[in-house]
Amino acid sequence: MDWQHVKSREMEYFQFNWKQVTCLYSTKHGNAAFVETFRPVMLKQVHSDTIVDTDVPHRGIGDGLITHTPGIHLGIRVADCLPVYLFNKERVCIIHCGWRGIINGIAQRAARFMDTYVYTLGASIGACCYEIQEDVAQVFETAYGSAVVPRGDKYFLDLKKAVQQDLGIKPLVSSLDFCTKCHPEYFYSFRGGDREARNYAVITSSTAGTTKGLPEETACRTPRQLTFR
Numbered sequence: 001m002d003w004q005h006v007k008s009r010e011m012e013y014f015q016f017n018w019k020q021v022t023c024l025y026s027t028k029h030g031n032a033a034f035v036e037t038f039r040p041v042m043l044k045q046v047h048s049d050t051i052v053d054t055d056v057p058h059r060g061i062g063d064g065l066i067t068h069t070p071g072i073h074l075g076i077r078v079a080d081c082l083p084v085y086l087f088n089k090e091r092v093c094i095i096h097c098g099w100r101g102i103i104n105g106i107a108q109r110a111a112r113f114m115d116t117y118v119y120t121l122g123a124s125i126g127a128c129c130y131e132i133q134e135d136v137a138q139v140f141e142t143a144y145g146s147a148v149v150p151r152g153d154k155y156f157l158d159l160k161k162a163v164q165q166d167l168g169i170k171p172l173v174s175s176l177d178f179c180t181k182c183h184p185e186y187f188y189s190f191r192g193g194d195r196e197a198r199n200y201a202v203i204t205s206s207t208a209g210t211t212k213g214l215p216e217e218t219a220c221r222t223p224r225q226l227t228f229r
Contacts, residue, residue: 011026
């Protein structure tokens with residue numbers, strides 16, 4: 001089972017289905033129609049580790065969404081960062097993973113909130129193109145050594161490898177293996193020059209889950225400030 005390329009008159013997007021769960025990833029073609037069609041709940045993203053429970057009142061700030069409510073579309077905006085879709089029989093969750101979010105621990109928090117899960121990865125900038133500064137590389141080499149790819153005097157980061165270290169290889173059921181910078185025919189890329197436009201990643205489930213609440217740490221909070229470039 002893998003991601004499928006869906007085309008219609010109005011839009012093109014990628015779709016992955018897993019039992020009751022549908023994961024979506026927009027393209028440049030019909031981006032506005034994609035948002036209008038699926039109408040995802042979205043947040044003001046701040047490169048934090050905050051995951052918001054949409055089943056309770058919230059401030060609308062964070063970098064992850066989680067729900068047990070069927071039919072709700074949860075969405076994030078990305079333009080090189082990695083969207084991660086997690087799901088089980090009770091909940092679905094989607095998180096925005098840039099290097100700051102990964103270091104802050106957003107994938108690890110999502111794993112705790114979901115408890116048991118499988119997950120899939122959307123498209124992101126690849127280690128082929130994602131050059132990082134030496135200070136950032138040093139932080140990742142300590143926590144995620146295999147995710148740093150040195151080439152000469154430069155350092156590149158594999159976002160997917162870092163997230164797989166946090167979430168595990170066994171629960172990974174699929175990956176949309178495109179580099180957003182290498183494939184401008186499909187995706188917007190910040191490193192490719194798209195400063196304002198964004199891709200959209202969306203998850204939804206057709207079946208109901210548990211009404212059991214999440215830990216209080218899902219509440220929005222001020223993200224830890226990082227000074228790396």
